[in-house]
Amino acid sequence: MQEGMGFTPQLTASSIAQILWLIPAVPMVASGVIALLKQPARKLASTLAIGSLAVSLLLALVAFGHVLSGWSHGFSVRETVNFVWLPMGTGTVDLGWVLDPLSAVMLVMVTLVGLLIFIYSTGYMAHDENYTRFFCFLSLFAGAMLGVVIANSLLLLFMNWEIVGLTSYLLIGFWYQKPSAAAAAKKAFITTRVGDIFFLLGIVWLFAQTGTLLFYNHGGGALEPDGISAMLAGKAAMGLSAATAIGLLIFAGAAGKSGQLPLHVWLPDAMEGPTPVSALIHAATMVAAGVYLVARVYPLMAAGGTLSQGGAVAGSTTTALTVVTWVGASTAVFAALIAVAQNDIKRILAYSTVSQLGYMMAGLGMGGVAVGMFHLITHAFFKALLFMGAGSVIHGCHEEQDIRRMGGLRTEMPVTFATYAIGMLALSGFPLLFSGFWSKDAILASAHDWHSGRGPFYLLVFGALLTAFYMTRQVCYVFFGEYRGHGHAHESPRVMTAPLRILALFAIGLGIVGTPAWPWFQAFLEDHPAALEFARFNEPGFWPLIATSTLVVFLGLGLGWWFYGNKSPRAEEADAVERVAPTVWGWLRDRLYVDELYGVTVVAFYAWWARVADWLDRRVWGGIVAAVTTAFRGLAHFDRFFDQQFVDGGFDKGCEEIYTGGGLLARVQTGRVQHYLRLLAVAVVVLAAILIWSSPR
Amino acid sequence: MSAVFWILAALTVLGGLAAVTLKNTVHCALAVTVAFAGLALLYLQLDAQFAGFAQILVYIGAVAILVVFAILLTRGSETPKQGIFSRSWFTGMTIAAGVFAVLGWAVIQSSQVLPDETVAPSVTVNQIGNALLGRYVLPLEIVALLLTAALVGAVIVAMHEKGESK
Amino acid sequence: MTPLGGYLLVAALLFAIGLAGALTRRNAILVLIGIELMLNAANLNLIAFWRYSPHPELLTGMMFAVFSIAVAAAEAAVGLGLVISIYRHTRTTDLDEMNRMKG
Numbered sequence: 001m002q003e004g005m006g007f008t009p010q011l012t013a014s015s016i017a018q019i020l021w022l023i024p025a026v027p028m029v030a031s032g033v034i035a036l037l038k039q040p041a042r043k044l045a046s047t048l049a050i051g052s053l054a055v056s057l058l059l060a061l062v063a064f065g066h067v068l069s070g071w072s073h074g075f076s077v078r079e080t081v082n083f084v085w086l087p088m089g090t091g092t093v094d095l096g097w098v099l100d101p102l103s104a105v106m107l108v109m110v111t112l113v114g115l116l117i118f119i120y121s122t123g124y125m126a127h128d129e130n131y132t133r134f135f136c137f138l139s140l141f142a143g144a145m146l147g148v149v150i151a152n153s154l155l156l157l158f159m160n161w162e163i164v165g166l167t168s169y170l171l172i173g174f175w176y177q178k179p180s181a182a183a184a185a186k187k188a189f190i191t192t193r194v195g196d197i198f199f200l201l202g203i204v205w206l207f208a209q210t211g212t213l214l215f216y217n218h219g220g221g222a223l224e225p226d227g228i229s230a231m232l233a234g235k236a237a238m239g240l241s242a243a244t245a246i247g248l249l250i251f252a253g254a255a256g257k258s259g260q261l262p263l264h265v266w267l268p269d270a271m272e273g274p275t276p277v278s279a280l281i282h283a284a285t286m287v288a289a290g291v292y293l294v295a296r297v298y299p300l301m302a303a304g305g306t307l308s309q310g311g312a313v314a315g316s317t318t319t320a321l322t323v324v325t326w327v328g329a330s331t332a333v334f335a336a337l338i339a340v341a342q343n344d345i346k347r348i349l350a351y352s353t354v355s356q357l358g359y360m361m362a363g364l365g366m367g368g369v370a371v372g373m374f375h376l377i378t379h380a381f382f383k384a385l386l387f388m389g390a391g392s393v394i395h396g397c398h399e400e401q402d403i404r405r406m407g408g409l410r411t412e413m414p415v416t417f418a419t420y421a422i423g424m425l426a427l428s429g430f431p432l433l434f435s436g437f438w439s440k441d442a443i444l445a446s447a448h449d450w451h452s453g454r455g456p457f458y459l460l461v462f463g464a465l466l467t468a469f470y471m472t473r474q475v476c477y478v479f480f481g482e483y484r485g486h487g488h489a490h491e492s493p494r495v496m497t498a499p500l501r502i503l504a505l506f507a508i509g510l511g512i513v514g515t516p517a518w519p520w521f522q523a524f525l526e527d528h529p530a531a532l533e534f535a536r537f538n539e540p541g542f543w544p545l546i547a548t549s550t551l552v553v554f555l556g557l558g559l560g561w562w563f564y565g566n567k568s569p570r571a572e573e574a575d576a577v578e579r580v581a582p583t584v585w586g587w588l589r590d591r592l593y594v595d596e597l598y599g600v601t602v603v604a605f606y607a608w609w610a611r612v613a614d615w616l617d618r619r620v621w622g623g624i625v626a627a628v629t630t631a632f633r634g635l636a637h638f639d640r641f642f643d644q645q646f647v648d649g650g651f652d653k654g655c656e657e658i659y660t661g662g663g664l665l666a667r668v669q670t671g672r673v674q675h676y677l678r679l680l681a682v683a684v685v686v687l688a689a690i691l692i693w694s695s696p697r
Numbered sequence: 698m699s700a701v702f703w704i705l706a707a708l709t710v711l712g713g714l715a716a717v718t719l720k721n722t723v724h725c726a727l728a729v730t731v732a733f734a735g736l737a738l739l740y741l742q743l744d745a746q747f748a749g750f751a752q753i754l755v756y757i758g759a760v761a762i763l764v765v766f767a768i769l770l771t772r773g774s775e776t777p778k779q780g781i782f783s784r785s786w787f788t789g790m791t792i793a794a795g796v797f798a799v800l801g802w803a804v805i806q807s808s809q810v811l812p813d814e815t816v817a818p819s820v821t822v823n824q825i826g827n828a829l830l831g832r833y834v835l836p837l838e839i840v841a842l843l844l845t846a847a848l849v850g851a852v853i854v855a856m857h858e859k860g861e862s863k
Numbered sequence: 864m865t866p867l868g869g870y871l872l873v874a875a876l877l878f879a880i881g882l883a884g885a886l887t888r889r890n891a892i893l894v895l896i897g898i899e900l901m902l903n904a905a906n907l908n909l910i911a912f913w914r915y916s917p918h919p920e921l922l923t924g925m926m927f928a929v930f931s932i933a934v935a936a937a938e939a940a941v942g943l944g945l946v947i948s949i950y951r952h953t954r955t956t957d958l959d960e961m962n963r964m965k966g
Binding site for chain 2: 865866868869870871872873875876877878879880881882883884886887888889890892893895896897899900903906907910911913914919920922924925926928929930932933934935936937938939940941943944945946947948950956958959
């Protein structure tokens with residue numbers, strides 16, 4: 001828990017914090033405006049989208065600068081702006097946004113990478129007729145993602161989370177006429193939904209335990225000491241505290257969004273979307289949202305644990321973080337294994353993303369916020385670079401995506417090759433020069449020193465080996481050997497290669513801010529001053545670790561070159577590794593049968609349940625309705641019978657009787673005077689008799 | 698009950714019976730005149746001289762003549778083909794008998810309370826005149842009005858038809 | 864039977880005879896005759912009661928009877944006029960045939 005070396009809360013937010021809400025709002029408004037445009041207004045649509053994100057980037061840079069200046073002067077910045085959203089009886093539901101180092105860093109990354117990908121898309125999607133719709137969705141996504149980043153309230157975060165999921169669905173299924181794309185979009189949405197249900201449960205439970213959904217609220221937030229102790233006090237099943245349970249539930253939501261082990265199945269299929277979408281959403285930002293969420297609620301995940309060496313936010317020991325670590329480590333290896341045997345250029349990258357997300361989660365679990373976030377930031381840049389490079393390759397090979405039909409593009413597409421190679425080396429963790437090395441090494445370091453054992457460490461090392469191997473395999477297939485595709489490959493236009501160059505620079509340069517010698521990034525996030533400490537290099541265990549990871553990387557690269565080198569196997573031939581171990585290759589190529597497992601269990605159950613529900617609906621409810629209908633009709637018949645026989649009949653009979661009676665009575669009126677006279681006389685007689693009888697004698 | 702009473706009573710009743718049973722209408726008119734006369738004599742016997750003479754003057758002198766005139770004007774002297782009694786004569790007889798039974802029974806029942814003999818009243822014309830124009834002046838005037846109306850009405854009823862049938 | 868009772872019985876008998884005639888004869892004029900008989904019977908009743916009343920000097924009964932005679936005369940005139948008028952219309956005085964007012 002952060003104590004003492006916490007952030008000094010500002011009572012009034014600075015001006016940049018006050019207008020922080022503009023950062024997500026401007027792209028969202030741009031999205032709305034684009035939605036109203038007609039399809040031919042392509043230039044206007046892309047200009048609006050890029051312009052709005054540029055504005056957001058500017059504001060993000062200002063915010064980052066503000067936090068940076070505060071940090072460099074020694075006091076930390078955590079400014080929140082909260083407002084009442086929903087008054088409920090005696091309490092309220094508040095929303096708000098926060099500006100602190102974590103959100104500032106994410107803001108800059110999302111807006112920068114997003115802007116580069118937007119510019120890239122204008123070239124990639126130039127021939128697509130739904131250009132306008134594409135930018136509308138992209139803008140909406142950007143706005144929602146930025147909303148997730150700055151949210152200070154779990155509810156606001158969840159709302160933006162859902163919009164992000166929606167736009168992901170819309171963009172994966174962008175070419176909706178393709179059945180595979182539509183199915184992939186549905187799969188993505190439903191799988192992340194499973195995670196989101198647990199997330200929502202976590203939110204509700206958190207609200208019940210602490211009474212607020214805000215993270216930071218001048219002492220009253222859920223992540224501040226009072227809130228945390230309230231959650232620790234609550235009890236859940238199996239001897240866990242409520243804090244652990246809530247943390248695990250929230251992690252379930254993050255696992256869905258970030259494609260961790262049981263819920264990873266949607267990410268590879270999401271490659272049905274256009275490549276810019278894959279680059280932006282499924283490499284750099286949306287899938288990182290899960291990691292960001294865990295980083296955001298880290299005080300909750302680490303609640304109740306003892307501090308490991310290194311200080312407050314690094315490596316606490318709690319059940320929640322242990323679960324996160326093991327899930328992350330297993331995902332890393334699992335996905336890396338599958339990536340080895342894939343043949344679609346984007347699918348390899350997709351599994352690679354899943355694997356790297358596993359690394360990030362493991363890093364969060366073992367090393368704390370800074371370790372995980374550093375890898376997230378570096379990964380965003382080089383993965384986006386790799387995806388955009390893959391897009392360039394696909395574009396250059398006339399929409400071909402199978403790596404067995406590419407090859408020799410080193411000479412045809414030099415810029416793409418150079419930037420792609422930089423990205424691949426960064427991903428593999430090539431020592432010292434590339435950012436990926438430093439970020440992955442930080443994770444390995446924290447895994448090496450983890451209190452609960454070395455299991456994850458070995459897994460992660462094996463994963464690094466595999467990463468190097470499959471990336472080498474991919475590069476060999478695509479860029480080396482001879483060209484096996486159709487037509488003639490050509491380099492992509494400037495508008496597509498320029499972002500590649502910029503990202504390549506970042507892929508190299510970002511490593512500098514995270515080296516142990518100058519741990520600027522960690523210091524920035526953890527709020528302590530950073531100094532250039534070459535003494536770090538002499539800490540025990542430092543050089544062995546660097547040696548281990550270097551060895552592993554070179555081993556992977558070497559193996560990859562040895563198997564694949566300059567050879568160019570055709571699509572029909574067996575893969576080099578396949579010849580060595582065909583059964584294992586078969587399993588890996590079939591993605592370790594996870595989808596099939598789901599198909600047999602979950603999907604089959606669901607289909608069965610749908611049949612049951614249909615039967616229930618038709619037979620039982622339908623039967624009830626039919627019975628009620630029949631009863632009513634019977635009642636109607638009876639009613640009519642009753643009405644006709646008794647009411648009508650009775651009434652008619654009555655009228656007839658009256659008529660007859662009238663006829664009878666009319667017979668008295670004979671028209672003959674003497675008869676009337678008789679009646680008079682009779683009446684007189686009767687009256688007289690009565691009078692006489694009744695008179696007293 | 699003196700013998701005169703019985704004779705007069707018999708005369709009146711027989712005259713009435715004859716009036717309702719004779720076939721010839723003129724004979725009926727004459728019989729009813731005899732009944733009127735009998736009644737007049739009964740009035741005289743009851744010391745109601747004014748009423749008796751008024752009876753003779755009005756009934757015998759006017760009503761009976763009227764009846765005869767009417768009979769003559771309507772050819773009532775001709776015997777109708779179906780007979781003189783109506784189709785349902787028995788009902789009429791029964792009813793009349795019933796009426797008589799009731800009335801007679803009432804009379805006989807109350808014969809104990811009827812006064813027996815009283816002093817014969819002496820009624821002078823002077824008294825009657827005084828009474829008529831004193832105590833009973835209103836009925837007198839109204840009767841005068843009534844008679845006028847009846848006169849006018851009878852003339853109108855009888856005259857219009859005369860005009861149309863011409 | 865007291866004298867008064869006798870007179871009353873005679874009047875009753877005469878009344879019944881007149882009623883019988885009014886109810887059973889066909890000819891309209893004979894019905895009127897029957898009515899006259901009934902009126903006369905009533906007059907007899909009145910005179911008889913006057914004669915045997917405690918205060919005959921009041922002349923109540925006699926006056927009543929005299930007025931009754933006057934009214935009867937008027938009524939006979941009008942009635943006979945009506946009969947003549949009907950005779951002119953229907954050419955008959957048979958009451959059995961006069962049922963145009965039949966209900």
